[in-house]
Amino acid sequence: MTVYLFYLLSFIAIISALMVVISKNPVYSVLFLIMTFFAIAGHYVLLNAQFLAAVHVIVYAGAIMVLFLYVIMMMNFNKEAEPSKTVFSQIIATIAGGILLITLVGAIRIYDIEFAISTNATSIGLISNLGKVLFSKFLLPFEISSLLFLAAMTGVVLLGKNNTHS
Amino acid sequence: MQTSLQIPVNLYILLSAVLFSIGVFGVLLRRNAIIIFMCVELMLNAVNLLLVAFSTYLGDADGQVFVFFIMAVAAAEVAVGLAILAMIYRNTGSVDIEVLNKLKN
Numbered sequence: 001m002t003v004y005l006f007y008l009l010s011f012i013a014i015i016s017a018l019m020v021v022i023s024k025n026p027v028y029s030v031l032f033l034i035m036t037f038f039a040i041a042g043h044y045v046l047l048n049a050q051f052l053a054a055v056h057v058i059v060y061a062g063a064i065m066v067l068f069l070y071v072i073m074m075m076n077f078n079k080e081a082e083p084s085k086t087v088f089s090q091i092i093a094t095i096a097g098g099i100l101l102i103t104l105v106g107a108i109r110i111y112d113i114e115f116a117i118s119t120n121a122t123s124i125g126l127i128s129n130l131g132k133v134l135f136s137k138f139l140l141p142f143e144i145s146s147l148l149f150l151a152a153m154t155g156v157v158l159l160g161k162n163n164t165h166s
Numbered sequence: 167m168q169t170s171l172q173i174p175v176n177l178y179i180l181l182s183a184v185l186f187s188i189g190v191f192g193v194l195l196r197r198n199a200i201i202i203f204m205c206v207e208l209m210l211n212a213v214n215l216l217l218v219a220f221s222t223y224l225g226d227a228d229g230q231v232f233v234f235f236i237m238a239v240a241a242a243e244v245a246v247g248l249a250i251l252a253m254i255y256r257n258t259g260s261v262d263i264e265v266l267n268k269l270k271n
Contacts, residue, residue: 006173010181017185017208021192026200033204036185040211043181046173047222052230056214059237064207064244071248072200075255083197083262090195097191104183113176124227133227134234145238152242159249 006046013039024082026072030065037061049125178219185212199251199261203244210240 016035044053192205221229
């Protein structure tokens, strides 16, 4: 049963990821990207990472995608002005992407990866366990990421400020 | 929920490889800088999925904590990048990466 769910979610994720790339209208790309993110959140639930699934939906579908939509709608694109590459470049891009995929798949196919499934695998995705690891083993990276956010926030405010002299 | 671990980890590696390749394909194919950002997000998510899959299969929480950090860095990157793009659009009226080669000289 869960295998069918896995295939369904993978199908949705791959199809909507392709639609992100090939749809001409950027607003449709954002909407398909949201669909991809929900499919990936479903995969997280399937992998017993429930808290991560919730954070993924909140951060990506709730915050980042709203930012994308806001910027796109601020920039009124129309379909005629949408830039597209020449047919030659498109063929080259398709071949390059396909060769990358073939290389990755060929590299992992020769290994038969088998992992012993841990007995506490069902509980490590819960918030109490993740919080313990985050605030003991990864405390310094956590604090550094707060500095990163402060720097990003300051930079965005400086960039978005309307400089009057130009 | 123990049944979800019956899915072999090879399938997750395959799915992540496909999603990552689609992201690379989009970066190579499109000229709109916003779509290129979205494809970078797609690649980051493929890596996140792989980290969570290995974390679950090994019973180790470190991978899931790393996903948090990747999400934080991605959020900061998107905020700064979209601010830069909005700036560029205000000054040049376009987000086409082929006309953004003014940095060359």
